[in-house]
Amino acid sequence: MSTSRGLGTDFDRWLGKLFRKGPFTALIVLVKIAEPKVEPLRSTFVHVVGNEIDWGDIVLMLRGAGVSWDGAAFFPTRDDDGGLVPDATARSRLRELEAALREDRLTLNKGAFFDVWGRNLEVQETR
Template sequence: MSTSEERPSRFDAWLPAEYRARGDFTVLVVLVAIGETSIDLLRSTFINVIGDETRWREVRALLEGAGVAWDGAAFFPVDSFIRGAVPNELARSELRDLEARLREDRMLLNEGHFFDRKGRRMKVEESDEPGSAAMHG
């Protein structure tokens, strides 16, 4: 085994399993900055997943192109009556709806597949401070 090989991330296990369950699909992606007791929404987009070969290091490199310092990325597969990747107009509409819901409640990040910069799973937990949230890896 080569020492230059990266250890597979949780993302690297999630994506192929999601692909096996769905086939080609569209996923909404939300980048966040994580503070002591806050989670700030930074950028969002959607990606059409065609195949299961993509790994975290490639996705992370793609997300670096967002031009913001992000700490976490949440992935929300689009559930639709359409089999496969959805049309761009539908993906944009779903993304706007998700953004609005997340502005109201950061706990909704837990409804997606939430990963840190290393591809490890994360979870939002309520904090003792009113209106704040805490992270759990």
């Protein structure tokens, strides 16, 4: 059962707005934040075919990753017709995203990045 339904997290608002354009595939990267470092931990993809899910449901799903995480970045992707991408394409795009993150953690800001409470996050460049 969802624990955040009705709380209106940043994630919930983001998902509702994005889903108005229809189903999509989301590339997901879980990270550990130990300032000043942000380290990718796990990645996966999911096909989003409805907006009935909320942040509490996402947190329950991400527990299956088996790691303690501080942030989750979502990168929506669609096929040429605006729908779900095939699994092979999602895996390929996820590998490309992982490579980009190894080169530059600021890549996280190109997605929708949330903390464990579903609030927006942004990676800042260290000086």
